Amino acid sequence: KNQVEQSPQSLIILEGKNCTLQCNYTVSPFSNLRWYKQDTGRGPVSLTIMTFSENTKSNGRYTATLDADTKQSSLHITASQLSDSASYICVVSAGDYKLSFGAGTTVTVRA
Amino acid sequence: DAGVIQSPRHEVTEMGQEVTLRCKPISGHNSLFWYRQTMMRGLELLIYFNNNVPIDDSGMPEDRFSAKMPNASFSTLKIQPSEPRDSAVYFCASSVAGQGAYEQYFGPGTRLTVT
Numbered sequence: 001k002n003q004v005e006q007s008p009q010s011l012i013i014l015e016g017k018n019c020t021l022q023c024n025y026t027v028s029p030f031s032n033l034r035w036y037k038q039d040t041g042r043g044p045v046s047l048t049i050m051t052f053s054e055n056t057k058s059n060g061r062y063t064a065t066l067d068a069d070t071k072q073s074s075l076h077i078t079a080s081q082l083s084d085s086a087s088y089i090c091v092v093s094a095g096d097y098k099l100s101f102g103a104g105t106t107v108t109v110r111a
Numbered sequence: 112d113a114g115v116i117q118s119p120r121h122e123v124t125e126m127g128q129e130v131t132l133r134c135k136p137i138s139g140h141n142s143l144f145w146y147r148q149t150m151m152r153g154l155e156l157l158i159y160f161n162n163n164v165p166i167d168d169s170g171m172p173e174d175r176f177s178a179k180m181p182n183a184s185f186s187t188l189k190i191q192p193s194e195p196r197d198s199a200v201y202f203c204a205s206s207v208a209g210q211g212a213y214e215q216y217f218g219p220g221t222r223l224t225v226t
Contacts, residue, residue: 043115043202043217044154089154097142097167097208099215101154 003027004102006090012108013080021105023073023090031095035064035075038087038104047075047088080109113137115218117203123224129191132221135184136205144215145178145188146202154202160186161208193225 004025013019025033032051036044048057048064050073056065061078077084090102116135124130136143145157159167163180171178175194180186190197200222204215 041219041222043204043219045217046214049214097144097159097161097206098156103153 004090004092004100006088006102006105008105009103010106010108012110015080015082015109015111017080019077019080019107021075021077021088021090021107023075023102025071025073025090025092025100025102027092027094027100029094030068030071031093033064033066033073034091034093034099035062035073036089036091038089040086044089077107080107082109082111085109115203115205115216117201117218117221119221120219121222121224123226124193125226126194127192128225129189130193130197130223130225132188132201132203132223134186134188134203134218136186136203137216138184140205140207140216141183142206142208142215143180143186144204144206145186146204146217148200148202148220157188157201190223193223195225198223198225 007022032049034049035047037047038044047059047062050057050066052068063076066073085108087104087106089104092100118133141162143160146154148154157170158178160180176190178188200220202217202220204217206215
């Protein structure tokens with residue numbers, strides 16, 4: 001069964017600090033991996049999409065990495081802001097319309 | 112661009128009542144998805160339409176759930192009769208099939224509470 005596991009489940013960081021979220025997957029075949037940000041009460045919004053040949057991609061203060069050999073990805077948030085408080089969901093695609101979703105990591109940024 | 116539009120944003124109903132959720136996809140998108148999100152199960156795909164045709168409804172939990180897409184700009188998800196365990200946030204998403212690795216754009220969701 002295709003699975004996507006994220007860690008930690010939640011974390012609290014101080015404004016201005018960095019943090020890294022982890023994602024391990026067993027989806028096969030693999031087409032691409034996405035990180036979504038979901039603010040409370042809103043729908044998920046895509047931050048990055050990486051294919052097999054890409055091992056890093058940035059979107060502002062968000063940097064995602066991918067190791068397709070070990071089937072691991074990380075999302076690094078630099079110089080966190082209060083607006084970064086959200087749930088971050090790792091999503092893996094086998095190439096068609098079906099997506100395998102992780103349970104998400106809830107990030108709380110405190111002033 | 113208005114993005115995916117869903118209505119209502121919140122729905123509170125009593126067990127046994129019919130509930131209809133509505134979605135307007137992004138103009139030009141030919142694929143539409145209905146998802147359900149709960150704390151216990153996360154995001155789950157309920158049904159996928161391509162060019163207004165249901166392609167995969169294997170995620171629809173029971174016959175109480177039905178979905179339609181009468182045209183390219185409108186879809187509904189209906190629950191009849193509703194039950195308390197249907198309480199969840201229902202998302203509609205749209206994309207252009209085959210482009211952008213099926214990049215899906217999510218609506219704001221409808222929070223359904225069945226008492």
